[in-house]
Amino acid sequence: MPPVTPELISPRSARVLAARRLARRNFRGKERLFLAEGPQAVREAAAHGDSLAELFATVEAAERYADIVGEARDAGARIHLADEQVIADISTTVTPQGLVGVCRFVDTPFEDVLAARPRLVAVLAHVRDPGNAGTVLRCADAAGADAVVLTDASVDLYNPKAVRASVGSLFHLPVAVGVPVERAVDGLRSAGVRVLAADGAGAHDLDEELDKGAMGGPTAWVFGNEAWGLPEETRALADAVLRVPIHGKAESLNLATAAAVCLYASARAQRASGGCRSVTES
Numbered sequence: 001m002p003p004v005t006p007e008l009i010s011p012r013s014a015r016v017l018a019a020r021r022l023a024r025r026n027f028r029g030k031e032r033l034f035l036a037e038g039p040q041a042v043r044e045a046a047a048h049g050d051s052l053a054e055l056f057a058t059v060e061a062a063e064r065y066a067d068i069v070g071e072a073r074d075a076g077a078r079i080h081l082a083d084e085q086v087i088a089d090i091s092t093t094v095t096p097q098g099l100v101g102v103c104r105f106v107d108t109p110f111e112d113v114l115a116a117r118p119r120l121v122a123v124l125a126h127v128r129d130p131g132n133a134g135t136v137l138r139c140a141d142a143a144g145a146d147a148v149v150l151t152d153a154s155v156d157l158y159n160p161k162a163v164r165a166s167v168g169s170l171f172h173l174p175v176a177v178g179v180p181v182e183r184a185v186d187g188l189r190s191a192g193v194r195v196l197a198a199d200g201a202g203a204h205d206l207d208e209e210l211d212k213g214a215m216g217g218p219t220a221w222v223f224g225n226e227a228w229g230l231p232e233e234t235r236a237l238a239d240a241v242l243r244v245p246i247h248g249k250a251e252s253l254n255l256a257t258a259a260a261v262c263l264y265a266s267a268r269a270q271r272a273s274g275g276c277r278s279v280t281e282s
Contacts, residue, residue, distance in 0.1 A: 011089040019090045025156050034158035036101040039065050044168030045103045046071040054078045054102040058087050061098025092160040108174035114191045118146035119276050121220040125181045127154045129226050134165025135256040141169035143263035151181045185237045193218040195238045198262050199229050202243035215269035217276050221262050226255045
């Protein structure tokens with residue numbers, strides 16, 4: 001079999017330049033396209049309807065991940081074989097894995113999130129670090145959440161670091177973006193969802209709330225900024241402000257860890273006898 005020659009040799013190719021520009025938020029918004037790097041993200045993008053528009057791959061990666069390239073082609077994506085320098089120029093990581101997908105925006109209108117009558121939602125209010133945002137999204141996916149909402153004060157969902165940190169979860173559950181926090185809280189409450197703010201200074205303890213059996217209903221968790229948590233005006237919007245108990249000597253938990261604890265607490269309560277999921281899924 002003759003050797004495969006990369007199609008895109010020059011980093012100055014029009015397709016390469018267009019993909020490189022997607023590292024910048026203004027171009028992502030204009031084109032409604034973003035980058036997904038690595039085999040896991042590309043595989044999930046290919047499985048998510050028509051999300052994957054293009055795939056750039058080195059010859060080595062195309063051979064190693066032939067199944068993923070095949071899935072991308074079957075999904076209608078345009079495949080570009082490229083040399084390693086081209087992939088390095090497109091990639092936003094230090095050590096590219098040889099696959100970079102160009103994907104169409106996948107966010108969901110907030111009204112559609114509400115219409116689906118969600119039972120577990122993560123609301124990211126004032127979250128500015130893209131790695132944390134992506135990790136919370138991944139935690140929400142793992143806990144079986146029905147949606148994630150990013151407020152207008154939070155980081156861009158399609159920031160390459162956020163996409164990487166989600167490890168494909170971005171394609172698994174509805175995510176609404178740019179929602180004012182007041183609108184998010186009011187909308188969720190109107191949909192029958194109890195809104196809880198997670199804050200280290202909360203007046204109530206998560207364990208106490210679980211012991212009271214108060215966590216089994218539809219719930220939205222509001223998570224705040226990594227450094228200063230939630231402002232008072234945001235905490236005041238919630239039905240209750242809960243803190244994760246610190247039983248040891250640690251000063252606090254980071255955002256993603258606290259989010260995982262809260263979301264899994266709700267998930268377990270909802271699946272227990274009498275919880276909203278055990279009733280609706282039985």
